[in-house]
Amino acid sequence: MPVHLAAGYELGHGRLVPTLAAIIALVSVVAAIRALVRPHRPTALVALITALAAIVVGAVHGGNAAGGLGTGNGLAGAVVAVALGAIGLLLAGLALLRSTRKPVA
Structure with missing residues (x-):
């Protein structure tokens, strides 16, 4: 079911899923920075889980996308989701290491 945003533009399934994955990846980066x-x-942990979900959804969608960038199939959103998800994953891992490490006295 496409969502009509403006005249001549609709956000269909091909763009909606990777866009949501990119937003989830951005949430993971923000949560990891806060942590x-x-x-x-x-x-x-929230940052880690959301980053993993964004990477998986972005990679699956990017692997199944027909055509290249600019064809309206959501490949750019999938690439952004994987890239932001990787950043969120790295930052969440650092935050987990920091939270589990005992302070040196």
Whole structure:
């Protein structure tokens, strides 16, 4: 079911899924940064899980996308989702290491 946003443009299934995956990946980056600023294990776990979900959805959609960039199949959104998901995964891993490490006295 396409969503009509403006005249001549509709956000169909091909663009909606990777766009949502990219938004989820952005949420993972923000959550990981928050977990790094203030070490909080549950926030780091949320960042880790959302990053993994964004990477999987983006990779599956990117692998199944027909055509290249600019064809309206959502390949650009899938690439952004994987890239942001990887950043979120790295930052979440760092935040988890920071939250589990005991302070040196």
